[in-house]
Amino acid sequence: VKFSLCSANFGNVSLKKSIERAAELGFDGIEITVMFHARPTINIKERKNIKKWISDSGIECSALHFIFDKDIKLASEDEIDIENSITHIKSVIDLAVDIGTNVIVVGGGGSRSTKSFQNKSEIEKNLIKIFSITGGYALEKNVFLAIEALNRYETNFINTLKEAKHFADKTNCPNIKIMGDTFHMNIEEISIPQAIEETDENLIHLHFADSNRLAPGEGHIDFKSIIHTLKNKIYKGFCSFEVFAISPDLLHFNTYEEADRHMKLGKSFIDKLIQ
Ligand code: LER
Ligand code: MN
Numbered sequence: 001v002k003f004s005l006c007s008a009n010f011g012n013v014s015l016k017k018s019i020e021r022a023a024e025l026g027f028d029g030i031e032i033t034v035m036f037h038a039r040p041t042i043n044i045k046e047r048k049n050i051k052k053w054i055s056d057s058g059i060e061c062s063a064l065h066f067i068f069d070k071d072i073k074l075a076s077e078d079e080i081d082i083e084n085s086i087t088h089i090k091s092v093i094d095l096a097v098d099i100g101t102n103v104i105v106v107g108g109g110g111s112r113s114t115k116s117f118q119n120k121s122e123i124e125k126n127l128i129k130i131f132s133i134t135g136g137y138a139l140e141k142n143v144f145l146a147i148e149a150l151n152r153y154e155t156n157f158i159n160t161l162k163e164a165k166h167f168a169d170k171t172n173c174p175n176i177k178i179m180g181d182t183f184h185m186n187i188e189e190i191s192i193p194q195a196i197e198e199t200d201e202n203l204i205h206l207h208f209a210d211s212n213r214l215a216p217g218e219g220h221i222d223f224k225s226i227i228h229t230l231k232n233k234i235y236k237g238f239c240s241f242e243v244f245a246i247s248p249d250l251l252h253f254n255t256y257e258e259a260d261r262h263m264k265l266g267k268s269f270i271d272k273l274i275q
Pocket of ligand 1: 065066067105106107108109148150154181207242245246
């Protein structure tokens with residue numbers, strides 16, 4: 001099991017500093033919060049810099065996450081929205097290749113939610129189309145798209161790992177996989193360890209946050225049995241601390257010092273469980 005943390009966890013500091021601090025704290029990787037730290041509009045020089053900061057720190061880029069902003073409407077019947085979504089996801093795939101990661105987290109709760117006036121099965125058909133096309137593009141570039149199950153207060157589309165798997169299967173793309181987030185799973189799954197246990201090699205990534213969205217150990221989720229299950233499964237993916245609210249600009253921590261204290265606490269809590 002490898003551990004990383006999301007770059008925006010450190011509050012309002014630069015990406016370079018988040019990368020360096022993740023390495024100093026003993027994390028194996030950094031997950032880049034795209035809409036906060038590395039939008040697809042950044043140029044090639046900036047991409048090379050990020051890649052170098054990561055390799056100079058001796059860690060990996062575990063994934064890209066928070067890839068959608070409010071302009072992207074995934075759940076739509078409008079051809080222009082669908083085209084925009086496809087173009088945007090392709091640009092994030094190119095970004096992943098340039099930064100040097102092969103995992104992209106597909107969250108976007110608000111964006112993929114269907115509205116009451118929409119025809120749910122029509123929207124689902126469009127979502128399958130969007131991800132079949134971008135999944136094909138990702139396959140050429142050796143990138144995996146990990147569909148994230150999110151809780152019901154963030155989306156009405158894909159709340160459990162089983163539903164994520166069902167959707168991934170419908171796209172017919174071998175590189176469309178699934179991921180869970182302990183914060184969401186605490187609300188939606190009957191048992192977090194059991195839900196993890198029941199996945200196969202399709203589970204390629206995890207987000208770690210406690211019941212209150214703080215660092216592991218600061219709420220009431222039973223991380224001991226989660227770690228036990230992951231070790232039994234010989235899970236090879238990353239568990240990435242994702243410690244902030246539903247949008248990366250709604251940071252939990254205003255100061256770097258406060259964020260740093262929580263990351264340290266979480267890391268030592270997990271280190272004790274992993275031994
Ligand atoms: C939001 O709650 C979340 O878990 C993110 O990973 C979604 O992109
Ligand atoms: Mn998450």
